[in-house]
Amino acid sequence: MHRHAVAQPALPDIDRRLEQAEQAGTVSGLHALLVSQRGKLAFAHYGRGEDESWGRPLGTVAFAPDVLHDLRSVSKSVVGLVYGIALAAGKVPPPEARLYDQFPEYPDLAKQPGRDRLTIHHVLSMTLGLAWDELTIPYGDPRNSENAMELALDRYRYILERPIAGEPGVKWTYCGGATALLGRLIAKGTGQALHDYSRRALFDPLGFGPSEWTTGTDGEPHAASGLRLRPPDMLKVGELVLAGGAWNGRQVVPSDWVKRATTPVVANVFGGSYGYQWYMGDFIAVTPPRSFHWVGGIGLGGQRLVVYPALDLVVALNCGSYREPGAEQSRIARAVISEIVLPSFV
Secondary structure (H helix, E strand, O other): OOOOOOOOOOOHHHHHHHHHHHHHOOOOOEEEEEEEEOOEEEEEEEOEEEEEEOOEEEEEEEOOOOOOEEOOOHHHHHHHHHHHHHHHOOOOOOOOOEOHHHOOOOHHHHOOOOHHHOEHHHHHOOOOOEOOOOOOOOOOOOOOHHHHHHHOOOHHHHHHOOOEOOOOOOOOOOOHHHHHHHHHHHHHHHOOOHHHHHHHHHHOOOOOOOOEEOEOOOOOEOOOOOEEEOHHHHHHHHHHHHOOOEEOOEEOOOHHHHHHHOOOOEEOOOOOEEOOOOEEEEEEEOOOOEEEEEEEEEEOOOEEEEEEHHHOEEEEEEEOOOOOOHHHHHHHHHHHHHHHHHHHOO
């Protein structure tokens, strides 16, 4: 697969449900909503509202196909695919490789008891067993592990020196630091900045327009949350996964890596499973009662990239609910997908 075909006429029932939901206030802060089925754009909606770039206010933005938007933690899922490309090229270590062997610049950490058990598999699946808290302490608080990493003199040492809190491979702990390590391994192995290698290996083969990857004050990329793409290009990432990594007759991401990345490794705290930087779960359609498996990326503020293989369907959603409580962000995103989009395809 792929093509990006000319958009089909907008589905009037989605338009109607979306308008009703916005008028009722059940959906707010919607910046862009794109839906494709069988590789063809079935629906596209662009709104207008306040936006930001990794916390930097952008003011009121009129969104359109050529306007970049934060992916926030959907960035993690993109990094997961790029890692697979780099692995096939022999540029990064395989999942079974020992983690601290890849960072010889920190010999003191490698000598600490128990750290020799950690592997790249644990990084990819966020099962490191290290102390890390991004979920119970709000972002912006220096006690939040992600913020503490940003403030550290050496972000990679900060991640790798976290205390051992449990057995590796057992418990899923949401960890942007894990993705930062993957980004660092990609850069070390390829000799290119994460964004540069991602452009060459993934974005350009898919025909992306402009892209950005924000960086910290140390110049290192926000690997876990800093990618900015045009909404149609975000949609293409989901279409690539749906097609098993193939695009226009070319295998951009190895098919076995796509399968591995989207195969459950561990249960996550949100009620589904987690693979290699990708979430998965089952959506229950009420009328008629049917279950549909999905894989996807989830980002702060209501960013969602969701693939429904059985429906040959991809949904890309950008919202600006960065300051809303997490439960409200999730509620809005679920409402858009389950109450507005899916009734037209189930």
